[in-house]
Amino acid sequence: MEKLSHKIYDYLIDSGLSAEWASYINLTILLIGLVVVLFLIDFILRKILVGLFTRLSINSKTHFDDLLVKNRAPRNIAHVVPLVLFYKAIPFVFRDFPVAGPFLLKTIEVIGIFLFLWIVRSLLHTIKDFLKTLPILKDKPIDSYIQVFMIFAWALGLFFAISVITGVELWKFFTALGTASAVIILVFRDTIMGFVASIQVSINDMVRIGDWITFEKYGADGDVIEINLATVKVQNFDKTITTIPTYALISDSFKNWRGMTNSDGRRIKRALLIKQESVRFLDKSDVESLQKIQLITEYLKTRSTDIDKYNTEHNIDKSMLINGRNLTNLGIFRKYIDAYLNNHSGVNKEMTIMVRHLDPTPQGIPMEVYAFSNDKRWANYEYIMADVFDHLLAAISYFDLEGFELPSSTNFKS
Known part of the structure; x- marks a missing residue:
């Protein structure tokens, strides 16, 4: 190898060139030749390795080798052999340049460190992509x-460099x-x-x-x-x-x-605002009228009988409705909402269903519905909730109640 690297130099000296010019021309020719050879070796190795891994990925049942090709691991590994050959050839090519030779050797060592890190990066990215395909992970x-491993790898590589x-x-x-x-x-x-x-x-x-x-x-x-x-x-x-x-x-x-x-359902938690002055006691005619609402017919019959029995046993003066025990339109409406929710196909009957009063506000009495839809998908959930409150808003007037809303310009005009 040493004789081969100096053949061009000896020929140039015999041709009458000075030793300095002969050294530079010899270096240039050797360097160009070395680079061309290494480029061809790198090209051939890349074709062989990438082709080999591609065929393996086609025939293999596992997905790991496909990810190796995708993350260019074979391509990066192919660069190792040309770099090692270049490192081994430097002492012969730069034989007449004792200062440049060691400097290039160090440069190639540093490049080798970063090439190794690049290969590690490809492998780690492959592992990451593979682990993401596993249902458990x-x-x-x-x-x-993966980023933590790469940080440690890059830090260690930097220290080595x-x-x-x-x-x-x-x-x-x-x-x-x-x-x-x-x-x-x-x-x-x-x-x-x-x-x-x-x-x-x-x-x-x-x-x-x-x-x-x-x-x-x-x-x-x-x-x-x-x-x-x-x-x-x-x-x-x-x-x-x-x-x-x-x-x-x-x-x-x-x-x-x-x-x-x-969970088995998505929560519905929304309140209706009931105008306070519309709340009142119910007389017998009101109760008889509300008994036509099928969902609360049996409840009203049973409840009315119990209340009449109590008032009779205690000699309650019913000339005024406030005396004794009475039904209210708000209480009956609350019972109706509860019965309606328990009969609604979109409400989960296995989870909490509750209708309650919240603290009175300047805007009225909040009547809150607390339940869970049996369909958690956003669009279906919104549909179920809207369907429930569409019905309840329309039902308020049947109980001689009023919902609260701020006055609009038409209210002032009338």
Whole structure:
């Protein structure tokens, strides 16, 4: 090899060129030839490796080799052989240049370190994509863990590169690392916090990919589509993307709707505002009229009998309705709502069904419906809730009650 590398030099010297010019021309020709040969070797190896892995991925049942090709792992591995050959050839090509040769050797060593890191990156991305295809890990923050490995790999690779360039032993860098730890913590504060947060989020199962979360501080209301070391991406229902710092999930309060999604129903919690002055006692004619409403017919008959019996036994003066026990239109309407919900096909009968009064307000008496729909899909849930309140709003007048609303311009005109 040494004789071959100097044949051109000897020929140029015999042709009458000076030693300096002969050395430069010899170096140029050797370098061009070496680069062309290495380029061809790299091209052939890439074709062979990529073709081999592609055929394996077609014939193989596993999806892992497909992901290796997708993340260019074979292509990156193919660069190793030409780089090693270039490293071995440097001492012969730069034989007459004792200063440039060692410098290029160090340069190739540094390139080799970063090529190794690039191969590791391809493999880690392949592992990440493969793990995401597994049902048991599909909703886990795999991106965060892969990013942590890559950070450590890049940091270690950087230390090796500095050690090669400066000639200082690697252990001395780690010794100095303790002194510079405060600066490192300051520089990588967000990364460290994100790493700790992603571990806590995963261990405590606070958020999974696919969860619907509401984070008012960041204006997020939608599905989690990505969890990585630094950020969590949420696709809102208007299809915009909100990015939230990962550590905010453990430092701030947010709402995760997974419990509702995994339950047997979605909560309906809404109130009707009843005008207070429309509330009154019912006399016998009112009760007889309301008995025509089928959902409460039996209830009114039983209840009226019990009340009449009580008032008779206690000699209650019924010349005034306020005396003794009485039915009210608001109470009967509350009972009607309860019966209506228990007969509605869209309401889950196995979960809480409740109709209650809330504290009176300047806008009237809130009559709250608390129940759960048996269909959790957003559009269907909204339809069920609208169907319930359409009916109740129309039913108010049958109980001689009025719903409250602020006066409009037509009220003042009339």
